[in-house]
Amino acid sequence: MEQYIQESIDRWMNGSIDQSDKEIIQKMIDNDQVTELTDSFYKELEFGTGGLRGIMGLGSNRMNKYTIGMATQGLANYLKKEFAGQDISVAIAHDSRNNSSFFARITAEIFSANDIKVYLFESLRPTPELSFAIRELGCKSGVVLTASHNPKEYNGYKAYWEDGAQMIAPHDTNVIDEVRKITSFDDIKFSAKSELIEMIGEDIDEKYLDMLTGLSLSPESIKNQENMSIVFSPIHGTGVTLVPPALERFGFKNITVVGEQATPDGNFPTVVYPNPEEQEAMSIALKKAKEVNADIVMATDPDADRVGIAIKNKSGNFELLNGNQTGSLLIYYLCKKWKENGKLDGKQFVVKTIVTTELIKDIANHFDIECHDTLTGFKFIAGLIKEWEGQKEFIGGGEESYGYLIGDAVRDKDAVASCAMIAELAAWTKDNGLELYELLDSIYDQFGMYLESLTSITKKGKSGADEIQSMMKNFRDNTPKSLGGSKVVKAIDYQSSTSISLDTGKNTTVNFPKSNVLQFITEDDTKISLRPSGTEPKIKFYFSVKSTIGDSRSKDEIKVDLQNKINRIEQELNI
Numbered sequence: 001m002e003q004y005i006q007e008s009i010d011r012w013m014n015g016s017i018d019q020s021d022k023e024i025i026q027k028m029i030d031n032d033q034v035t036e037l038t039d040s041f042y043k044e045l046e047f048g049t050g051g052l053r054g055i056m057g058l059g060s061n062r063m064n065k066y067t068i069g070m071a072t073q074g075l076a077n078y079l080k081k082e083f084a085g086q087d088i089s090v091a092i093a094h095d096s097r098n099n100s101s102f103f104a105r106i107t108a109e110i111f112s113a114n115d116i117k118v119y120l121f122e123s124l125r126p127t128p129e130l131s132f133a134i135r136e137l138g139c140k141s142g143v144v145l146t147a148s149h150n151p152k153e154y155n156g157y158k159a160y161w162e163d164g165a166q167m168i169a170p171h172d173t174n175v176i177d178e179v180r181k182i183t184s185f186d187d188i189k190f191s192a193k194s195e196l197i198e199m200i201g202e203d204i205d206e207k208y209l210d211m212l213t214g215l216s217l218s219p220e221s222i223k224n225q226e227n228m229s230i231v232f233s234p235i236h237g238t239g240v241t242l243v244p245p246a247l248e249r250f251g252f253k254n255i256t257v258v259g260e261q262a263t264p265d266g267n268f269p270t271v272v273y274p275n276p277e278e279q280e281a282m283s284i285a286l287k288k289a290k291e292v293n294a295d296i297v298m299a300t301d302p303d304a305d306r307v308g309i310a311i312k313n314k315s316g317n318f319e320l321l322n323g324n325q326t327g328s329l330l331i332y333y334l335c336k337k338w339k340e341n342g343k344l345d346g347k348q349f350v351v352k353t354i355v356t357t358e359l360i361k362d363i364a365n366h367f368d369i370e371c372h373d374t375l376t377g378f379k380f381i382a383g384l385i386k387e388w389e390g391q392k393e394f395i396g397g398g399e400e401s402y403g404y405l406i407g408d409a410v411r412d413k414d415a416v417a418s419c420a421m422i423a424e425l426a427a428w429t430k431d432n433g434l435e436l437y438e439l440l441d442s443i444y445d446q447f448g449m450y451l452e453s454l455t456s457i458t459k460k461g462k463s464g465a466d467e468i469q470s471m472m473k474n475f476r477d478n479t480p481k482s483l484g485g486s487k488v489v490k491a492i493d494y495q496s497s498t499s500i501s502l503d504t505g506k507n508t509t510v511n512f513p514k515s516n517v518l519q520f521i522t523e524d525d526t527k528i529s530l531r532p533s534g535t536e537p538k539i540k541f542y543f544s545v546k547s548t549i550g551d552s553r554s555k556d557e558i559k560v561d562l563q564n565k566i567n568r569i570e571q572e573l574n575i
Helices: 003-014 019-030 034-041 065-082 100-113 127-136 171-180 202-213 219-224 239-250 279-292 323-340 359-366 378-387 415-431 436-447 461-477 555-573
Strands: 052-055 089-094 117-121 141-145 154-161 197-200 230-233 255-257 296-300 307-312 318-320 348-353 370-374 393-399 403-406 449-458 486-493 498-501 507-509 518-522 527-532 538-547
Touching (some): 034 461, 052 065, 065 154, 065 171, 089 127, 100 141, 154 171, 279 296, 279 318, 307 323, 323 415, 348 378, 378 393, 415 436, 436 449, 461 518
Parallel strands (some): 089 141, 117 197, 230 255, 348 370
Antiparallel strands (some): 449 538, 486 498, 486 518, 518 527, 527 538
C-alpha cells in the first residue's frame, strides 16, 4: 500500500472518530482488504458537477458522518467569512436514500453548532424544492443529501449558494480550501444548538406548488384534456411527494401512480438502478401504462430532478424518449407558446449544455430566441440566469441527461415542474389533434433528424480513475482524422480552452471555465464529446449525428442509417 494511503488510514485511526468505526477499519486491516482500503482512503471526496458524492462507508473517499462533517464545517467556516456580520441561515433537504435523513440531521447539527440558523425539511423532499426554499427563505446556502440516480450504495451532498444554484467558482473551490484546512476531526463542531434548527414542510410545499402553477401556458388545453391518462412512477424516491399534487394543481384528473414504486425506499427494490434513463427502471411503469391505456408515462429519479418519459409511437406501442428528444419537445413547446401568447420581446433566452443536441439551438433560432451553451452541470445554466437577471428573461433549458428547468424561480433542474409542463405539452398536442410522436416528427421535418447516443464506460477505484485519465490523454494526443466517414474539422479541448481548426491549424480561445472535456466536430456536423463524469467512476462518450429529411427514405430508414453511423464511430474510437 502506498505511503500516503497508509498515512490517511493512520489519521483516521488516531483521530477522534467513534470507537465502533475504528473497529470496522481495523477489521479491514486485519483481513488484508487492500483494494477496499485503497479505494476508501486514497483521496478526499471533492465537489464535482453534482457536489460531494460517493459510496457510503468509512474512509476519506467515502460518504460518512466525518466526510460530511468536514464538508459542512468547511462550508460553515466559508459562510461566516463571506457573510461576516450578517445573519446567516441555510436550508437542508434529503431524499429517500439509506442514511440520507441521518446525514441531513448531522449536517443541520453542525451548522447550528456554528451559530447558523437551519431550516430543515421535516421529511424527504425533491431537490428542486430545496433550491426554491433557499431563495424563498432568504438563505445564504443550502444542502440536499442525495446521490441522484446513482446505485443504492451511493449517497451525496449537494451544496447550494444564496441564489439557489449549486456552487460554482470561486465558491466551490473556496469551500474545498476551507475543508482542507481541517486537520483534525476535533475541528468539526458536532454539538447541536437545537434552538437554531427549525423544521419546515407544508408551508414551503404550498408556495412551491403555487409558483409551478403560474408556469402554465395552455390552461385551456388542460381543461379540454383534463382526463388525459397519465402514469407516473417516483421509483421509490421523493417525486411521490410533489409530482402528483403538481399535476393536480395544473388541472389533470386522471393520474395513476405506480403502486409498486410509490413507497420511498433507499434499497430501490424493484429496479437495478433508480435511473429513468434506463429502460429497466421504467418497465413497471410501462406495464401499468398498457393496463390503463395511458397517454403518457413519466418517471423521476430519487431526488426528483430528472424525468424520463414514454409516449405512444405510430404503432400504438410505448416508446421511451431520450433526454435530447424530451428536451427538444419541451423547448419547442415553450418557444411556440411564448410567441403565441405575445410574451417575446427579444430579451428572452434558452440554455443547453455543450453535449446536448443542437436541435434545441435550431428551434430557438427559428423563434428568434437566443440559445446559449454551457458546460455540463445545471450550476452553469443557473450561472447564466444569475448573470443576466433583470436584463434577459430565461424561458427554459436542459441537458441530455434528462434534466430540464422552466422559469427561474428554481436554479437547478426540476423534474416536478418538468412533469407538469410535459403533461401540459401532451394535452396541448392532443388538443390540436396530434400525438406527441407526430409533433416530434414534424420537428424533424422542419429542422432535420437528429440522433444522439451515450456510451458510458465504468472504471472503479483508483486504478479506474488512472485508466480514464490515460484514455483522455490518448485522445488528446491522437486526434482522429475522420469519424463516421466524415473528416474531423475541429477539435475543442475545454481543459486547455482551445478550439483547433484541423484544416488551417488555427487556434481560438474557448470562453468557458476549464473542464476535462474533448469534442470532435466533423465536416457533416457530427459531434462527438468525451467527458469523465464529475460524480461517477465513468467516462462518457456522447454522439450526435444528423440527416436531412427527404422523399426517398422514411424516417425509420434514416434512423437506422444514423444509428449505424454511431456504431461505426464507436468502432473507430475503439470503445
